Amino acid sequence: MDRRDFLLGMSAILGCSVPSLDVAALESALKFSGQSTGFLRDIELSYVSRIADTIIPETDTPSASQVGVADYIDFYLHDFLPARQAQQFVLGLHGMTGSMQEFLTLSVDRQLAVIQDLDDRLDTDQENSTFKKLKELVVIGYYTSQAGATQALGYDPIPGPYKEIKLAEVGRAWL
């Protein structure tokens, strides 16, 4: 059921018309295309994807890269951050674990160890600020993506009245 059908159905369920509901206006708003802007080069996209998947791997729900987190980060750097900050971030990426090429050829276990070390150093004197920012972007990019929000978490756009339930009834956190 798409949103239009849902809203029209909703007015039927509620037993009254919703005359003011301008469905066209609701549908006409912009939609983020989810395509790469080309700001990050291929090697950088691969590097970000690999690290994103180390943080959020595939389980019974998709991994970070499978939901397009690398493209989200590319878009964020290109369209959201001021250019200077975006360039600094990319510089930071290149210095984070040494050569990107080299990192990508490591075994998955070795990659995990490298990222684990960066993660362990969060909130300490040895914190890597690029990793801190990257992790934040991976988490936001994943859990606010359609798959992250609806599969990893619970997404309930029109819940109806607030009510108490047992956690077991949904088994996961709401977006």
Added chain:
Amino acid sequence: MRNREFDVIVVGSGMSGGYAAKQFCEKGYRTLVLDRGEMVKHGQYKTEGKAPWQMPFRGDVPEELKAEQYIQKDVYIYSDYTRHHLINDQDHPYEQKRPFVWYRGSKVGGKSLIWGRQSYRWSRLDFEANKLDGNGVDWPVRYEDIEPWYDQVEPFVGISGSYEGLDVLPDGKFLPAQPLNIVERDMKQRIERAFPDRHFIPARVANLTQPAKQHLELGRVQCQARSECPRGCSFGAYYSSNSAALPAAERTGNLTLVANAQVQEVIYDEASGRASGVAYVDMRSGERKRVRARVVFMCASTLASVQILLNSKSKVFPYGIGNRFDVLGRYIMDHCGGGGASGMMPGYLGDYYKGRRPGGIYIPRFRNINETHGAFERGYGFQGAASRASWQWAKSAKGIGKAFKARVRQPGNWYFSMWGFGESLPKRDNRVYLHESKRDQWGMPLLVMDVAYTSNEQAMIRDMSETAAEMLKVAGLVDIRPFEGEALPGSAIHEMGGACMGRAVETSYLNKWNQCHDVKNLFVTDGSAFSSGSCVNPSVTFMAFTARAVDFADQQLKQGYL
């Protein structure tokens, strides 16, 4: 528009103006509403229902856009979903002689589109406060004068609440209350047992828990617990001028609404001693217009109404219409805040909820009622809520891999947070005035803010913080974090005062009917009319005074006095 086409001009279409328009239109008066904002029709809310992945920045706002809203960017609801409902600060500057944050709506409907919807009656104590402690000007009205008008306004707005029988927070005409959750119910028991004079009750909010006939007739239906209110709600499930008062006015056929109209001046007619109408600028064409009516209602929001009145200069009133005694712009108030506490409630991990509730809990004022608190006068109430942490914590937390992902998938612990809203004292020196030379691009003189809190507010905020922590401890919370932030005047978005009601023209601007002492067909019924601030959210009281003033004006018109 031809001259004399209208009986009434209402300036502003927010909480007060929307309701004034409805009442006048329903009484048969040809009513012109002028609003500075852009038009937004109910239902045409461009970010409503959008999921985060449908927003380019997932709800965040880039720096260059924040720069256009350098004041508004700090409003608690500010995001890419809501920023178009807030004013562009670069286009609408003001001067801060002392720091003041001025949050403003940018659309027809004003702040009624984005308000917090907490709706409480004022009490007997509130209307007597100035008289009792000598601050400010004594109100020319008491609770009994306003009570019937709350009775009229509340059912139209649609306010959910519980009946508590408290003197300090009178009950109203309520729809069923929003439920407390299990953690809040247990906290309520423990806090009320430990402190018999403190009451932990469901927040009273203008969200329809059970719509009545008059709501359904306007297409307003039950709250769906989306918690997207400030984006606008096609369900009409929370009250706004756009969803309720303006459509109700429109269906009478008596409403004319002009958007993008910046009213600059109320015109004084020396011959009759009355206001003859208003002058405004069409903000898109720059064209200047004058329009006449028998009655003018100022509902432009507290500070904007004062700004327009100060700018309404004539030979008789060189310092602003009706302002012979330098009363206009004085006694500016906001609720002081920034004090509170949060903590974690252990356990309850099998309990959860569905939906995003539009209001949490409220603890009505308990200070300076039966006993005297030594450090400050008047009091404060708390708003708060208990909920479980969701994924957001993971942004800055340690952990990677499958275990991390599994942990994020589960809701976290229960947290409870509460923060105070305190009554600031009306002080004559807390004032606003017009800048002598600076004007905005439409030619309106800028407002200068000269308002500051005193030691009374500072002591109150400290007490909020200590008291909140004490209550959370009693309620069984751990990891309690009191906070005592600096909240500048304006930041509670409850500006009041500036055109205060009172008994004498020498000390107040309005009489007990919200009528300008010196100009009988000029009424001011937004927050600027308020002689004191209470500690409860003011919107529904703006509306009650508006309803009462419209009724009075109607009688005066019928009797030929206006």
